Amino acid sequence: GAVVSQHPSRVICKSGTSVKIECRSLDFQATTMFWYRQFPKQSLMLMATSNEGSKATYEQGVEKDKFLINHASLTLSTLTVTSAHPEDSSFYICSALKSQNTEAFFGQGTRLTVV
């Protein structure tokens, strides 16, 4: 199967700082990547859809200026949480879509804690 790698797996940052999370498809080119957020013991909620070379499409209620997404290449999408606050603490997980008829592959997730 295809491999999607997220980095870092865990990060603790101070309130007011920005944090960048990377999502890489290691052995395939991903035209589309998705970013999800999961609160403790809750479901995954789609935040945005990221297409290579174009602006991300954000879901309703997700602040574009707070969660900056960049999909500069076919193997890398980044999510930057700007001016992080404790309420941004969550588990962020990405998935990458191969161009062929396969399921989307998920990264390992990043646990963000804002203190």
Added chain:
Amino acid sequence: AQKVTQAQTEISVVEKEDVTLDCVYETRDTTYYLFWYKQPPSGELVFLIRRNSFDEQNEISGRYSWNFQKSTSSFNFTITASQVVDSAVYFCALSEGISNFGNEKLTFGTGTRLTIIP
């Protein structure tokens, strides 16, 4: 609007027992895809199955089986002879058939936490 309901929040069974996880979905689309994922304590999502709306055949994969009932909008998942390693949170998910592959954005259920007691 799409919706996925997993009414069972938590289930505990003794090892070797069979267990069924329920999933009920809502969609206005005639073409859609249903998924099951496993999320162990480490957090990553493990893909288990994808099924399109035109294929109502039940599927069996080892100890896992899935029952797709379009008439009741359900896509239930059964684990037979459960093992401790099956302990995880299981998510049912739905996607619209926008593309040919049905791999568009997923709407997840709230998950069922399954604990297998040794």
